[in-house]
Amino acid sequence: MSMSICPLEHLYPAIAPDDFSIAEPEVLLASGIPEKLVCCVWFEPRWRPERLETLDGRQFRVHSPGQWNRQAGPDFLQAVLEYSDGERCRGDVEVHRLASGWTAHRHHQDTRYNRVMLHVMLRNDRTSHGVERADGQMIPQVALEPLLPRPLTAYRDEIPLEDYPNKHAPRIGQCYTTLRALPVHDVQRFLERAGEARLKQRMRRWSQRVSAVGPAQAMYEAVFRSLGSAGYGQRFLDIARCLSWRACQQILSEGGAADRAVVADALLFGISGILQQTLENAHMVDDETQVYLSTLYDAWTHLPGEIQRLAGSQIDWRHPHVRPMNTPERRLAAMAQLLAQYGDTDLYRAALALSQTSREQKQVCNTRSLNRRLIDMFELPAHAYWGTRSRFGSRPGRLSQRLIGRQRALTIVVDAMLPVLLYGASAQGDAGLQQLLLTSYRTAPRLPDNTILRDMSRRLLGDDPQLLTLVTHARHQQGMLQVFEDYCSHNEGECQGCGFPQL
16 A cells, blocks of 8 residues: 655655755755845845845945834835935835735735835846835835845855744634645654754754864854844854854863853853943942952953954843843853863764764663753753843842753754754764764654744644644654744735645
């Protein structure tokens, strides 16, 4: 009896263990690029092309890309542009993969888009230089792809889409109608394959860094980035690239064990600019905080001048939606402890050694053992100050809490460590280790819910109890996140223009 073919098989084809390798560079068409990625390229100066020119030949500069709109309507509000002839414009900006997205999404009939002053797209698939608003006004367009200095895949691999805002759409999507019509085993298989597609995408992202800076630095960057919460991931990644693992260890090697912990704290709080910002109001904090700040400042001022000049003074680390125990201060303190604790090795070699040990034991449950051992890497000593504090000067709690809880540690293992380790095993041609790591990914337990997972439980799975029970492992959740990234992350919030198949 032959197994039936799932109608969604082509979206995320099955990946054999020996296919988890990064071979030829991937070639992407505009249709394969999430629209949200185009938004990120427009929004961030680090990725936006320096030279911008509309299709009718007018050069301009961006004073402000606009405010990211989380609701229905134009993608960016109140942007400010200045053309080369001196004309300065303020208005909204709409973004699509293709120029035809303007009419495909019926923006030409929607009065909410009558303040749009620029249509940004990746590629122009129309002949006209502009598009028409509902009020009859023609607005200019800019195609980004011809202006980008690097291939599309470089941006897709580098830009962390999950760090940027999403359109809010807490409604059941059209995709649920498709999944509801399928046998439940096909739905679960679909989520599993989407989860493995996400794993391979992360492997590709970190393969670029391994090639550029080596596995130790790449793992440090991956873990540091994964420590970031509520949009801090990119800022943490910037710190890791500004201050390498090797540079940190060279600085920390000059002191004893106690000094290493203090200097590591001073190093990261100083580089981030948080130390300097806090010192400006040091007179307003309690005695314990003043003593701690004085210790950090003393350690910071004894660091080399070239390190002190790297400090970021303009970063606003405040975030009202971060839970008290997940603040960037506590996460930086956690990374400081990791730097102090793994001074005689690095995170990649430590994780690789644990992987090799699990393989050599040849236990039936060695994959679960490996996941637990990797999680245990983040069991850090209690911090005298940050164990009970959320921010500098905040009221101390009654009980000391871990800087990295086991659930967060599991997220780091799944999101960061396993992709980097799996790429390393693939690059070395170690099929046995590759199979162990892949099985570890497939058997990793569920991760903590987040806003996107809760949204997709409703949008993709319709809050259907029968479908929700299929999400039993992290791989299924990763699949939901991949579907969101590929189809939902920027679909006007109302499934407009969504390419998810309808049966």
